[in-house]
Amino acid sequence: MAFSLRGDDACQATLPTPIPNPYWVAFSPSSAKLVGIDLDANNLPADKTWLEVLSGNQLHTACHQFPNPISTAYSGHQFGVWAGQLGDGRAILLGDIAGQELQLKGAGKTRFSRMGDGRAVLRSSIREFLCSEAMHALGIPTTRALSIVGSDLPIRRETMETAAVCARLAPSFIRVGHFEHYASLQSHARLKELADSLMEIHYPESLQADEPYLDLFKRICKRNAKLVAQWQSVGFCHGVLNSDNISVLGLTIDYGPFGFLDQFQIDHICNHSDQSGRYAYHRQPQIMHWNMACLASSMIPLLELRHSEKEAQDLLRLALEEFPITYAQTWQSLFRKKLGFSAEKDGDVALIERLIQAMHDSKVDFTSFFRNLGKLNSKLPISTFSSRDDFIDREAIDIWLTDYVARLQNESSIDSERQLAMNQANPKYILRNHLAQFAIEQAQKKDFSEVSKLLEILSRPFDEQSEYDAYSLAPPPNLNAVEVSCSS
Ligand code: AMP
Numbered sequence: 001m002a003f004s005l006r007g008d009d010a011c012q013a014t015l016p017t018p019i020p021n022p023y024w025v026a027f028s029p030s031s032a033k034l035v036g037i038d039l040d041a042n043n044l045p046a047d048k049t050w051l052e053v054l055s056g057n058q059l060h061t062a063c064h065q066f067p068n069p070i071s072t073a074y075s076g077h078q079f080g081v082w083a084g085q086l087g088d089g090r091a092i093l094l095g096d097i098a099g100q101e102l103q104l105k106g107a108g109k110t111r112f113s114r115m116g117d118g119r120a121v122l123r124s125s126i127r128e129f130l131c132s133e134a135m136h137a138l139g140i141p142t143t144r145a146l147s148i149v150g151s152d153l154p155i156r157r158e159t160m161e162t163a164a165v166c167a168r169l170a171p172s173f174i175r176v177g178h179f180e181h182y183a184s185l186q187s188h189a190r191l192k193e194l195a196d197s198l199m200e201i202h203y204p205e206s207l208q209a210d211e212p213y214l215d216l217f218k219r220i221c222k223r224n225a226k227l228v229a230q231w232q233s234v235g236f237c238h239g240v241l242n243s244d245n246i247s248v249l250g251l252t253i254d255y256g257p258f259g260f261l262d263q264f265q266i267d268h269i270c271n272h273s274d275q276s277g278r279y280a281y282h283r284q285p286q287i288m289h290w291n292m293a294c295l296a297s298s299m300i301p302l303l304e305l306r307h308s309e310k311e312a313q314d315l316l317r318l319a320l321e322e323f324p325i326t327y328a329q330t331w332q333s334l335f336r337k338k339l340g341f342s343a344e345k346d347g348d349v350a351l352i353e354r355l356i357q358a359m360h361d362s363k364v365d366f367t368s369f370f371r372n373l374g375k376l377n378s379k380l381p382i383s384t385f386s387s388r389d390d391f392i393d394r395e396a397i398d399i400w401l402t403d404y405v406a407r408l409q410n411e412s413s414i415d416s417e418r419q420l421a422m423n424q425a426n427p428k429y430i431l432r433n434h435l436a437q438f439a440i441e442q443a444q445k446k447d448f449s450e451v452s453k454l455l456e457i458l459s460r461p462f463d464e465q466s467e468y469d470a471y472s473l474a475p476p477p478n479l480n481a482v483e484v485s486c487s488s
């Protein structure tokens with residue numbers, strides 16, 4: 001898809017920089033299946049040239065499957081401020097494979113690397129790899145990860161680390177920042193080409209609409225509104241919701257200082273470089289809305305092809321107002337499912353919000369609580385429900401549980417059926433920071449088994465997998481605060 005960008009300075013032919021002595025760190029069988037790569041008995045590609053291709057060394061082998069690798073320019077707003085031109089500073093698009101684009105992250109410098117080294121370290125690559133695959137298994141739209149190739153090449157970050165190359169897949173890696181790029185340069189013809197090819201390949205319905213560009217905008221907004229509601233429903237914090245990190249396909253993209261909430265704090269900030277809390281958990285919906293406003297601004301010239309400036313602005317403003325509506329509807333529907341309600345009733349939103357407040361007040365573990373709520377026996381006194389003990393204010397949670405049981409009875413809910421449904425809405429396993437950290441520490445000692453094990457567990461997040469119970473638990477108190485920043 002980024003091939004549609006070919007033809008100007010925003011698209012630069014870029015060869016990966018070879019990396020010394022590459023070795024496999026991780027490989028996703030599920031992603032391999034998506035693009036039709038055959039695997040051997042060790043779940044690694046049967047065709048050995050893949051190690052060369054996915055390390056960025058392919059030009060030194062006989063494999064020329066991807067002859068025209070590129071990196072692209074995009075621009076955007078970082079932490080709410082216009083940052084001008086950015087770009088694929090360390091991502092190189094190799095080409096297409098089975099309807100997906102294949103990108104290498106960390107394969108060396110590009111025209112857009114500015115001061116950076118174009119590399120990624122093992123630590124951040126493992127986090128991106130595991131979280132991409134975990135999100136997919138949770139049913140949340142995301143770029144996928146195919147592999148991590150490691151090398152002993154030293155890389156300086158806060159300390160010395162080693163390099164890794166993560167291969168990722170997506171139907172398109174086009175971001176809001178690509179639109180902002182052409183709009184900021186007033187390259188209206190290129191802006192139009194970008195929107196037209198996006199519609200042709202990924203939003204063909206928009207081409208049929210009376211107002212194709214407006215329809216495209218609405219669909220992008222809708223996907224991102226739903227996406228952010230899904231993040232909230234699993235306690236996911238992205239960490240850097242800059243407009244250049246927002247996909248126009250509504251995919252979760254750019255896994256940096258992300259985190260899943262353990263102890264629930266509505267204003268949790270997962271990125272310790274985010275001092276003002278701009279990207280805190282509870283602000284994600286409004287920040288995504290803000291990013292859609294950036295997209296709207298950059299699409300004004302497209303609507304001006306048919307309308308006056310004022311009309312174009314009014315149409316986009318009106319379309320933008322649908323965002324909070326879609327978000328709220330999706331959020332309510334997801335949280336109703338988390339609570340095991342099959343019908344919609346008045347008062348549900350207030351009930352959900354009271355629970356969220358109580359969980360915040362007691363810093364209750366987000367994932368375990370919802371999973372355990374499925375086990376609540378509505379025929380027994382609420383004092384028998386074990387997670388009640390996680391709340392400091394017992395009286396408040398008892399009142400809430402009493403109301404909850406009444407609400408279940410109101411729709412003649414049957415416990416066994418409710419539990420089955422709730423287990424499909426409330427994952428048992430998420431990529432907790434301390435789990436990722438342990439896998440990283442093992443991998444830094446060249447033991448990659450924990451990465452594979454986590455991949456396997458997280459690829460079935462809703463299944464009991466009781467042999468892995470320990471992986472479902474909240475972190476022990478001493479491991480509560482693994483800090484992550486933008487440095488990766
Ligand atoms: P991010 O915060 O990862 O979205 O990156 C913001 C900008 O910095 C983008 O233009 C990236 O391409 C660039 N960048 C991040 N890390 C590196 C790196 N190691 N080398 C070169 N450019 C980078």
Ligand code: MG
Pocket residue numbers: 244245254
């Ligand atoms: Mg980025």
